[in-house]
Amino acid sequence: MEVNQEISEIYSRNELYWGKEAQKLLFSKKVLIAGLGGVGAYAAEALARSGVGNLVLLDFDKVTLSNINRQLLALHKDIGRYKTELMKERIEQINPHIHVEIITDFYTESIKDKLFSTNPDFIIDAIDILMAKCDIIENSIKRNIPIISSIGAGNRIDPEQLCIKDLSEIKTHKCPFIKNVAYRLRNRGITEGITIVTSTEKPQNLEKREHEEVVTTNDGRKIDIKKFTPASTPFVSPVAGYMMASYVVREFLKEFYS
Numbered sequence: 741m742e743v744n745q746e747i748s749e750i751y752s753r754n755e756l757y758w759g760k761e762a763q764k765l766l767f768s769k770k771v772l773i774a775g776l777g778g779v780g781a782y783a784a785e786a787l788a789r790s791g792v793g794n795l796v797l798l799d800f801d802k803v804t805l806s807n808i809n810r811q812l813l814a815l816h817k818d819i820g821r822y823k824t825e826l827m828k829e830r831i832e833q834i835n836p837h838i839h840v841e842i843i844t845d846f847y848t849e850s851i852k853d854k855l856f857s858t859n860p861d862f863i864i865d866a867i868d869i870l871m872a873k874c875d876i877i878e879n880s881i882k883r884n885i886p887i888i889s890s891i892g893a894g895n896r897i898d899p900e901q902l903c904i905k906d907l908s909e910i911k912t913h914k915c916p917f918i919k920n921v922a923y924r925l926r927n928r929g930i931t932e933g934i935t936i937v938t939s940t941e942k943p944q945n946l947e948k949r950e951h952e953e954v955v956t957t958n959d960g961r962k963i964d965i966k967k968f969t970p971a972s973t974p975f976v977s978p979v980a981g982y983m984m985a986s987y988v989v990r991e992f993l994k995e996f997y998s
Contacts, residue, residue, distance in 0.1 A: 746837070747767065747791075747835070747837055748760075748763075750791070750835055751763050751790075751791045754790065754791055758993055758996055759996065761996070762993050762996045763791050765992065765993065766790060766791045766792050766793065766989065766992060766993070767791050767792070767793035768793060768794075769792050769793065769794065769861045769862070769992055770792075770793075770794035770795070770796065770858070770859065770860045770861050770862075771787055771792055771794070771795055771796070771860055771861065771862045771863070771864060771988060772795075772796040772798065772855070772858060772860035772862070772863045772864070773787070773795065773796070773797055773798065773863075773864045773866065774798045774799075774847065774855075774863065774864065774865050774866060774867050774872075774876055775798065775799055775865070775866035775867040775868065775890075776797060776798075776799040776801075776813065776823040776824065776827050776866070777799075777801070777807070777811055777823070777866065777868065777977070778807075778810045778811050778893065778972055778977030778978070778981075779866040779890045779893055779937075779977045779978075779980045779981040779984070780799070780864065780866030780867075780890075780981060781811060781812040781813050781823065781827055781981065782812050782977070782978045782980075782981030782982055782985075783864050783866060783981035783982070783984045783985045784797060784827055784831065784864075784981075784985075785812060785827075785830065785831070785834070785981075786981065786982050786985035786986070787864075787985050787988065787989070788830075788831045788834045788835060788838055789834060790985065790989050791835075792838070792988075792989070792992075793837070793838055793839060794838070794839045794841075795831065795838060795839070795840050795841070796840075796841045796842075796843065796855075796858045796860060797824050797827050797828065797840065797841070797842045797843070798824070798842075798843045798845070798847065798855060799822070799823045799824050799827075799844065800844060800845050800846035800847075800955060800957075801822070801823055802819075802820050802821060802822050802823065803815075803818050803819050803820065803821055803823060803826065804819065805819060809972065809973075809974055810972050810973065810974045810977050810978070811977075812978070813826045813827060813830070822844050824842035824843070824844045825842065825844070827840075827842075828840045828842050841858060843855060844958075845957055845958045846872075846955045846957050846963055847867065847869070847872040847875070847876065848872075848957060848961065848963065849875070850957065850959055850961070851957075851958075852875070852879060856879060856883055856885075860885060861885075861886075861992070862885070862886050862887070862888075862988045862991065862992070863876065863880050863885055863886070863887040863888075864887075864888055864890075864984050864985070864988065865877060865880075865887055865888070865889040865890065866890045866981065866984070868894070868967075868970075869965065869967070870917075870920055870921065870924065870967075871924075873889065873891075873921060874921060874924045874925055874928065877889055877925060877930065877934055878925070878928050878930060881930060881933070881934075886935075886991065887934070887935070888904075888935045888936065888937065888984050888987050888988065889907075889934060889935070889936045889937070890936070890937050890938075890980050890981075890984060891907070891915075891917065891918050891921055891936045891937070891938050892915050892917060892918050892936075892937075892938040892939050892943070893937070893938075893939065893972075893976050893977045893980040894917070894943070894970030894971065894972055894976075894977075895943035895944055895945045895970050895971045895972075896939050896941045896943060896944075896973065896976045897941070897944075897973045897975060897976065898939075898941050898975070898976070899975050899976050899978075899979035899980075901939045901940045901941040902937060902938070902939050902976065902979055902980055902983060903937070903938060903939070903940060904935060904936070904937055904983060904987055905935075905936060905938060906932055906933065906934065906935060906936070907921075907922060907925070907931075907932065907934040907935075907936050908931060908932035908933075908934075910922070910936070910938055914942065914943075915938075915943055916943075917970075918938060935987070937980045937983050937984055937987075939976065944971065945968075945970060945971045946971070948968055949968065949969045950966065950967070950968055950969070951965070951966070951967055951968065951969045952964070952965065952966045953965050
């Protein structure tokens, strides 16, 4: 089977909705997915099944037992493996003609240039580290790269309360994490123009459990990570990931619906 024919058959059901020219456009696009946990891996998979032809995957983490309740890549047989490698293998099983670049590293200033030099057409931010999230958002704005960010999928159970909004439209006092993101972005001069997937549901966490670990970056730096572990159900994060992927595809295909 010829490559073009194979790709066409893989995405034939997509084409029934948005047409062959739209599908060709999607295959020329590149999306950076930062974070492959409960949200990001589902977004990456949906983009692959949509036919986005170039994906850049950033994550430093390995699969653990605590990921199994909600993360696409978390299976017992893959405990201890890097999420970037697992996601690349999975995408290649979906469509071996998609170009996948992986960056298995913790986001710091030292990899910023490497990350943005991949020249993505869109960024999906599914990172749960506060400073990294804010830095990626700020640098996407500086480079005029559209971005959608996941803020507020943890500590929830009801996916029906997820929504896509501008950060400026959210009542930040209802969620400490959103409040912290908005505060830090405001200090960087960013108050609007950031599309986010968030939830109107009141967050719940029965126990404040602090998580602490030391991450070694590829250049040998040791980063101390300290944060409160969010409660995470199997329902909300996957839907948030699918919503982000849908938003990106719809943005790419705007010209077909004008």
